[in-house]
Amino acid sequence: MYGVSGDLARRLVLPAFFELARRDLLPEHWRLVGEVRGDALDLVEHVRDALEEFGPRPGDGPFEEFAARLLSAGGGMSEESAGDLPEVLKQARDALAAEGAEDAQLVHYLAIPPTAFLDYTKALDAHGLAEGSRVVYEKPYGTSLATFEELETEVKRVFSEDQVYRIDHFLAFEAMQNVLHARLANPWLAGIWNREHVAQVQVDVAETLDVAQRAEFYDATGAFLDMIVTHLFQMAATVALQPPADLAPETVQAARDAALQRFRPLDPAEVVLGQFEGYLDIESVPGDSTTDTLAAVRLWIDDDRWRDVPFLLRSGKKMAADEQRVTLVLRGASEGPYAEGAELPSEPAAVSFSLLEGGAIDVRLVVRTPGVEGGTSLTTATAPLDGLDSGRAALPYVHLIEHVLTGNRSLFTGVEGLRAAWTAVQEFSENRPPVQGYAPGTWGPAAVDELAAPGAWFLR
Numbered sequence: 001m002y003g004v005s006g007d008l009a010r011r012l013v014l015p016a017f018f019e020l021a022r023r024d025l026l027p028e029h030w031r032l033v034g035e036v037r038g039d040a041l042d043l044v045e046h047v048r049d050a051l052e053e054f055g056p057r058p059g060d061g062p063f064e065e066f067a068a069r070l071l072s073a074g075g076g077m078s079e080e081s082a083g084d085l086p087e088v089l090k091q092a093r094d095a096l097a098a099e100g101a102e103d104a105q106l107v108h109y110l111a112i113p114p115t116a117f118l119d120y121t122k123a124l125d126a127h128g129l130a131e132g133s134r135v136v137y138e139k140p141y142g143t144s145l146a147t148f149e150e151l152e153t154e155v156k157r158v159f160s161e162d163q164v165y166r167i168d169h170f171l172a173f174e175a176m177q178n179v180l181h182a183r184l185a186n187p188w189l190a191g192i193w194n195r196e197h198v199a200q201v202q203v204d205v206a207e208t209l210d211v212a213q214r215a216e217f218y219d220a221t222g223a224f225l226d227m228i229v230t231h232l233f234q235m236a237a238t239v240a241l242q243p244p245a246d247l248a249p250e251t252v253q254a255a256r257d258a259a260l261q262r263f264r265p266l267d268p269a270e271v272v273l274g275q276f277e278g279y280l281d282i283e284s285v286p287g288d289s290t291t292d293t294l295a296a297v298r299l300w301i302d303d304d305r306w307r308d309v310p311f312l313l314r315s316g317k318k319m320a321a322d323e324q325r326v327t328l329v330l331r332g333a334s335e336g337p338y339a340e341g342a343e344l345p346s347e348p349a350a351v352s353f354s355l356l357e358g359g360a361i362d363v364r365l366v367v368r369t370p371g372v373e374g375g376t377s378l379t380t381a382t383a384p385l386d387g388l389d390s391g392r393a394a395l396p397y398v399h400l401i402e403h404v405l406t407g408n409r410s411l412f413t414g415v416e417g418l419r420a421a422w423t424a425v426q427e428f429s430e431n432r433p434p435v436q437g438y439a440p441g442t443w444g445p446a447a448v449d450e451l452a453a454p455g456a457w458f459l460r
């Protein structure tokens, strides 16, 4: 794992490895090499600290056994030098061979900034580490259409496609997986999954989180690149995809990629960028920064299933709540006593997938108000997705690492989909609207609400 000292590794990836060990889902023989550019870390202490802070706590699993398999390399990785890594990999291979595991599968996990992906790809090739390996790229894979193409050309030169795993961890949330699986398993849900029944699709990832801890990275990135063109596009494509004939990883990935290829290029007039008040006071943020800390877009998908159905995407920092939802806002009755004009609740029926914690599906219905007066009201039934039968919800990186180790690419993004995503935002990137201020603890500038009109955001 390159970049083992970083935020992602500490907060999400190392805890996921340990969770796999707790669940006895790691291979019988393995070693984890943590690589950094400076002096090699005391990896056991580093991992122990990460687990103490983010869990599962060391005492909640086989930590001593886990720690005995951690190896540390320093000195960085470039075309000129691979630092300590070749020597440490040799130690790892020798140790595995001594256990009777001769042909270890090498997996490179690039938990480093996206701007370093290209150089690391070249370096892996230069040091003969690419052949026969698997490689995991974090998101964003590219930062524009041009840098995507540049990276992809190099990756294609060095690796064959079946070696490459491009992560978008939002695809791996339990509820996100159920956007596909619950739809396919329940004909009534599949039956309403179209423009005849759905008035709007909303993909909303609201965070109360500040950015002060990673201000330098964030100021160079912004909400649109950090979240919209990456996570929220992939989530929208998961809603929009045509039902695949089977659940083979390649079929699912191809269906999602095909949906992304039907995204209409974003119209800058249908994008709102926000910046929370106080952002410019953060140390290391330039006083004249125009970085977006919130982005909301109205997106269209040109196919028979979704024509004229707005896909509303929103994500931001310092917002009113921590919520991650995919919502199908449903149309009302088109005829009969409850058709337009009848006395109905102010909000429509909806099916909403909440990604938080173990995930849940909320079904909101319009019903007759109980009592003699009558009228109509809304009621919501919540179906939790955790703790069913013998199932235990797993966090996204637990799924993703298990999939890399077992060679399953269904939850990873595909090249054609990524190319389509960067293509869809190219025009917007050259004509970005100015950022509008919003008060911390709110749902963003007023213009965000106008994007949803004549409807309204499910979260507000």
Ligand SMILES: NC(=O)C1=CN([C@@H]2O[C@H](COP(=O)(O)OP(=O)(O)OC[C@H]3O[C@@H](n4cnc5c(N)ncnc54)[C@H](OP(=O)(O)O)[C@@H]3O)[C@@H](O)[C@H]2O)C=CC1
Residues within 6 Å of the ligand: 002, 003, 004, 005, 006, 007, 008, 009, 035, 036, 037, 038, 110, 111, 112, 113, 114, 115, 116, 138, 139, 140, 169, 217
């Ligand atoms: N943090 C998060 O919540 C998430 C992050 N990601 C993605 O994961 C990746 C890593 O993110 P994160 O951990 O936050 O990033 P960090 O900024 O924390 O960087 C990770 C590590 O990479 C090394 N590094 C920094 N700059 C370079 C460089 N130019 N070349 C090589 N190595 C470098 C550093 O380690 P050292 O100096 O010790 O070598 C650093 O600790 C990114 O692609 C990000 O988009 C994805 C989802 C969530």
Ligand SMILES: O=C1O[C@H](COP(=O)(O)O)[C@@H](O)[C@H](O)[C@H]1O
Residues within 6 Å of the ligand: 207, 209, 226
């Ligand atoms: O990729 C990213 O995702 C996180 C949100 O993911 P979560 O799993 O931590 O909820 C976001 O905060 C971060 O800015 C972004 O880089």
